[in-house]
Amino acid sequence: FGNLQDDNTGGAINVEKILIGQVFGGLIFAVLAGQPLVVVMTTAPLVLFTKIILGVSKAFGFPFLPFFGAVGLWNSFFLIIYGFFNLSKLMKFSSRSTEETFGNFISIALTVDAVKHLVGSYNANYNNAACVAQDNVTIAHHGEEHPFIPLAAAVLNRTRRAAVIDDDLPCQREVFLLYLMLMLGTVWFGVSLFNFVQTPYLSARKREILSDYALPVAVVVFSLIGTGVFSKVALQPFNYKGEFSLEAVAFSELTVGAVLFAALLGFSLSILFFMDQNISAAMVNSPENHLRKGNAYHWDLVVVALINAVLCSFGMPFMHAVLPHSPLHVQCLADKETRVEGGYARDVVTYVRETRLTNIFSNILIGLSMLFLQYILPYVPKAVLDGLFLYMAVTALYGNQMFERVSLLVTEQSAYPPNHYIKRVPQRKMHIFTLCQLVQLMVLCVFGFTPWPYIKMIDRKSV
Numbered sequence: 001f002g003n004l005q006d007d008n009t010g011g012a013i014n015v016e017k018i019l020i021g022q023v024f025g026g027l028i029f030a031v032l033a034g035q036p037l038v039v040v041m042t043t044a045p046l047v048l049f050t051k052i053i054l055g056v057s058k059a060f061g062f063p064f065l066p067f068f069g070a071v072g073l074w075n076s077f078f079l080i081i082y083g084f085f086n087l088s089k090l091m092k093f094s095s096r097s098t099e100e101t102f103g104n105f106i107s108i109a110l111t112v113d114a115v116k117h118l119v120g121s122y123n124a125n126y127n128n129a130a131c132v133a134q135d136n137v138t139i140a141h142h143g144e145e146h147p148f149i150p151l152a153a154a155v156l157n158r159t160r161r162a163a164v165i166d167d168d169l170p171c172q173r174e175v176f177l178l179y180l181m182l183m184l185g186t187v188w189f190g191v192s193l194f195n196f197v198q199t200p201y202l203s204a205r206k207r208e209i210l211s212d213y214a215l216p217v218a219v220v221v222f223s224l225i226g227t228g229v230f231s232k233v234a235l236q237p238f239n240y241k242g243e244f245s246l247e248a249v250a251f252s253e254l255t256v257g258a259v260l261f262a263a264l265l266g267f268s269l270s271i272l273f274f275m276d277q278n279i280s281a282a283m284v285n286s287p288e289n290h291l292r293k294g295n296a297y298h299w300d301l302v303v304v305a306l307i308n309a310v311l312c313s314f315g316m317p318f319m320h321a322v323l324p325h326s327p328l329h330v331q332c333l334a335d336k337e338t339r340v341e342g343g344y345a346r347d348v349v350t351y352v353r354e355t356r357l358t359n360i361f362s363n364i365l366i367g368l369s370m371l372f373l374q375y376i377l378p379y380v381p382k383a384v385l386d387g388l389f390l391y392m393a394v395t396a397l398y399g400n401q402m403f404e405r406v407s408l409l410v411t412e413q414s415a416y417p418p419n420h421y422i423k424r425v426p427q428r429k430m431h432i433f434t435l436c437q438l439v440q441l442m443v444l445c446v447f448g449f450t451p452w453p454y455i456k457m458i459d460r461k462s463v
Contacts (some may be wrong), residue, residue, distance in 0.1 A: 001044065001317075003015060005050060005317060008050065009050065013050065016240070016241070017246075017317065018042060018316075018317055020316060020370075021311045022042070022319065022366055023370075024311070025040055026304075027364070028307050029304070030360045031360070036293075036355070036359055038281050040307075040321055040322065044109050049272065053071055060261070062258045066250055066252075068312060069313055070258065071269060072309065074265070074268070074269075075273060077268055077305075079301055080302055080307035082270070082274055082298075083301040083305070088274075088297035097433075097437060098400060100400055101397055101402065101441050103323055103400055104403060106323045107393040107394075110389045110392055114393075118180065118386065121176050125175040127175040131171040131173065159346060172233075173264075175234060178230055179382075182222050182384055183384070183390065185388040186384050186388060187390040190391040191214070191216050191391060191394055193214035196210045210220075217310070222381075223381065226384065227378075235382070247314070248314055271307075275359050277300065277320045277321045279323070280321035280326045283327045284326050284327060288348070289334065290351070290352065291352055291354060293354055300321075329358070329359075333353040333355070334351065334352045335349070335350050336348060402434065408430075408434075409431060413427075
């Protein structure tokens with residue numbers, strides 16, 4: 001997201017600011033939050049909303065960072081109002097169906113981001129003008145011997161997009177193939193280790209360790225493969241210089257009209273914060289997790305508001321509770337056991353280690369990593385990051401009842417698992433309910449992935 005922010009804002013909000021904001025906001029939230037198991041960070045919807053703010057500032061001639069800061073301050077003001085009047089009580093109308101639909105939308109958004117990057121690599125390295133020229137030469141020499149070559153070249157010409165943007169790109173098809181291998185390899189290896197706890201190999205403790213550290217192990221392994229084994233292939237590195245400079249935003253550059261206009265965007269942003277923060281906290285505080293600490297929805301909303309008021313005043317990105325990191329954090333701290341209930345086996349949470357230390361230490365380590373990241377990030381291909389996105393998208397579906405019921409739509413009836421809702425609810429009503437959820441998810445996707453930024457803003461509010 002730091003690289004994406006850097007590209008969208010022309011370097012006004014870069015990777016360095018993302019990391020500084022994460023350390024500051026993460027530590028403050030870990031110490032003061034009422035529910036410390038919630039993970040806060042910048043998210044894909046916030047990156048998109050920042051792009052909307054940039055578009056509005058350009059359209060009306062407002063300076064970007066001051067206007068961005070004004071939107072953030074209005075957002076914090078509205079969030080404090082929501083907390084003061086206990087508006088989080090409205091979340092009682094947010095059912096499990098809403099949480100599951102939102103969780104599936106986040107998984108789809110992460111997958112779409114990864115696929116977009118993959119398509120970009122395909123257009124830039126595999127199907128550009130130089131590659132088309134090579135194909136034309138091949139057709140001229142071997143067209144009669146290989147009749148399928150002209151057909152393949154015609155398909156490539158129809159899908160060629162990168163060449164329209166930049167005709168000077170070299171043909172490097174090995175770059176795209178390695179990109180695809182690293183991305184899929186990272187998600188495959190990560191998910192395999194995540195599920196290793198279900199195998200009979202090694203001891204229970206070792207299986208649990210491998211499952212808990214599946215993601216970092218997968219990233220390290222495939223980073224070594226990409227930069228070590230295939231060191232001759234020119235992969236795109238991260239844009240990280242390690243130069244840290246923070247200055248207070250010059251709000252004096254804004255006119256009164258710009259400040260009032262920022263209030264409109266700030267209100268829209270506050271709705272996004274309100275929903276994301278409370279839905280993430282609700283999924284953490286799910287009854288299945290058997291947590292003992294209080295929910296503190298209103299207090300956490302105020303803490304997030306104060307954190308973002310400071311961040312935006314220095315041109316750093318917004319942050320709030322995030323999915324699927326927050327529920328996954330709980331799962332990593334949980335003890336589970338397999339129980340047989342109603343004639344079938346299922347994993348249930350028996351105990352969760354409720355602590356602030358994991359969030360505190362993780363953000364401290366993020367801060368320490370900034371001292372040497374400029375020496376390490378060049379060895380982490382961007383393809384591995386897309387594999388990380390896909391890993392989060394896949395693992396977020398674990399335990400998602402909506403996803404399970406969608407799979408039942410294409411499953412033979414005799415192979416249905418003996419879940420409790422299958423036994424208690426008529427199958428026709430269950431499938432109708434699932435189809436209604438799918439319609440809601442499709443509406444979210446239509447608004448969320450439309451190319452018009454103002455429509456995306458409506459989607460962020462309606463979620």
